[in-house]
Amino acid sequence: MNIHTRKTYSIINLPALVNNYNIIAQLAPHSETIAVIKANAYGHGAIEIAKCLSKHVSVLAVALIDEAIELRDAGITLPILIMEGPLSRDDFSIALQQNFWLMLHTEQQIDWLTSLYPDYTGQLWLKIDTGMNRLGIKADDVEEIITKLSTKHLQGLVLCTHFSSSDEVNNPKTKSQIQSFERINQRYGFKKSLANSAGILYWPESHGDYNRLGLALYGSSPLPIEHLPVKLTPVMTLQSTIIGLRKLAIGETVGYGEKWQAKRPSTIATIAIGYADGYPRNAKNGTPVFIKGQIAPLAGRVSMDMITVDVTDISDIELGEKVELWGNNLAIETIAEYLDTVNYELLTRVSSRVTRIYVE
Numbered sequence: 320m321n322i323h324t325r326k327t328y329s330i331i332n333l334p335a336l337v338n339n340y341n342i343i344a345q346l347a348p349h350s351e352t353i354a355v356i357k358a359n360a361y362g363h364g365a366i367e368i369a370k371c372l373s374k375h376v377s378v379l380a381v382a383l384i385d386e387a388i389e390l391r392d393a394g395i396t397l398p399i400l401i402m403e404g405p406l407s408r409d410d411f412s413i414a415l416q417q418n419f420w421l422m423l424h425t426e427q428q429i430d431w432l433t434s435l436y437p438d439y440t441g442q443l444w445l446k447i448d449t450g451m452n453r454l455g456i457k458a459d460d461v462e463e464i465i466t467k468l469s470t471k472h473l474q475g476l477v478l479c480t481h482f483s484s485s486d487e488v489n490n491p492k493t494k495s496q497i498q499s500f501e502r503i504n505q506r507y508g509f510k511k512s513l514a515n516s517a518g519i520l521y522w523p524e525s526h527g528d529y530n531r532l533g534l535a536l537y538g539s540s541p542l543p544i545e546h547l548p549v550k551l552t553p554v555m556t557l558q559s560t561i562i563g564l565r566k567l568a569i570g571e572t573v574g575y576g577e578k579w580q581a582k583r584p585s586t587i588a589t590i591a592i593g594y595a596d597g598y599p600r601n602a603k604n605g606t607p608v609f610i611k612g613q614i615a616p617l618a619g620r621v622s623m624d625m626i627t628v629d630v631t632d633i634s635d636i637e638l639g640e641k642v643e644l645w646g647n648n649l650a651i652e653t654i655a656e657y658l659d660t661v662n663y664e665l666l667t668r669v670s671s672r673v674t675r676i677y678v679e
């Protein structure tokens with residue numbers, strides 16, 4: 320059975336995905352643009368997104384080998400970069416069999432490689448820590464690590480790093496990370512990969528042999544919109560419907576904890592989406608919701624399965640009316656600001672209870 324009577328959908332616009340990929344890839348014509356589809360393709364459905372992109376891209380990336388195995392099982396044949404690398408010694412043989420590219424970032428991973436797989440011929444990436452201080456080999460240790468690697472390991476090696484602040488256009492950190500990276504690599508001349516979405520869009524000096532495109536592929540911006548060099552189209556529209564309508568007199572309250580109170584005779588619409596669907600519970604009164612071409616403010620606490628919205632100023636509202644939580648008409652960046660979070664988190668939080676509909 321596959322019946323969805325609740326009309327709460329994440330509508331995924333595949334032509335927009337392809338268009339975003341193409342216009343962003345054109346910003347770095349000398350780089351290979353890898354499509355990052357970790358975390359279920361940022362909540363868009365990794366298998367469907369990979370199938371769609373397979374005709375347009377030549378490498379995919381995920382965080383975990385488990386995510387890559389799921390894609391192989393679904394018939395995806397492109398090389399897949401595993402950005403957290405091997406998490407056990409056996410992962411090397413899986414990677415070799417499956418054409419997964421491993422991003423190595425710890426001495427332990429290097430030790431597994433050199434002791435157990437001295438003739439490993441799979442594609443390897445080596446991550447350098449240039450100031451993110453999360454994963455990667457410290458600048459001072461790079462030389463020692465590289466001397467441990469065999470000729471086969473070094474064949475085609477890609478040196479990479481990750482930016483901590485590339486979304487902040489006035490922050491000098493990105494340039495200093497690029498400089499640290501170049502200083503190390505000038506000794507070796509390995510192929511290189513530095514740029515994430517913000518790097519591709521805003522820091523052309525970060526473009527390498529490979530760039531790693533995540534968020535912007537989905538039409539969301541890692542930068543203040545005014546700094547985008549191209550127009551991105553949101554791929555996800557989160558949509559639901561009105562399942563309840565009521566009139567409130569002055570002084571009446573709405574929802575758990577009575578967090579909203581009518582200051583005028585009001586109409587409240589109840590909408591079939593809640594925090595169990597990924598609409599965050601910390602959304603405050605006033606968070607915008609798009610209904611019938613207008614913006615209506617959230618009124619009262621987000622429940623598990625529902626939200627309530629003040630639709631007093633919208634005429635001719637009826638049950639079943641469509642509502643957009645974010646997407647084409649309501650920028651996810653705006654919602655993220657209201658919620659004191661980032662578009663990345665909103666996208667990846669949409670839960671499996673929300674039916675995804677793919678528009679081709």
Ligand SMILES: *Cc1c(COP(=O)(O)O)cnc(C)c1O
Nearest residue numbers: 355402481515516531532533534
């Ligand atoms: C997630 C990730 C990316 C993609 O970042 P976006 O900001 O979404 O483009 C690139 N590189 C690494 C190592 C990542 O973990």
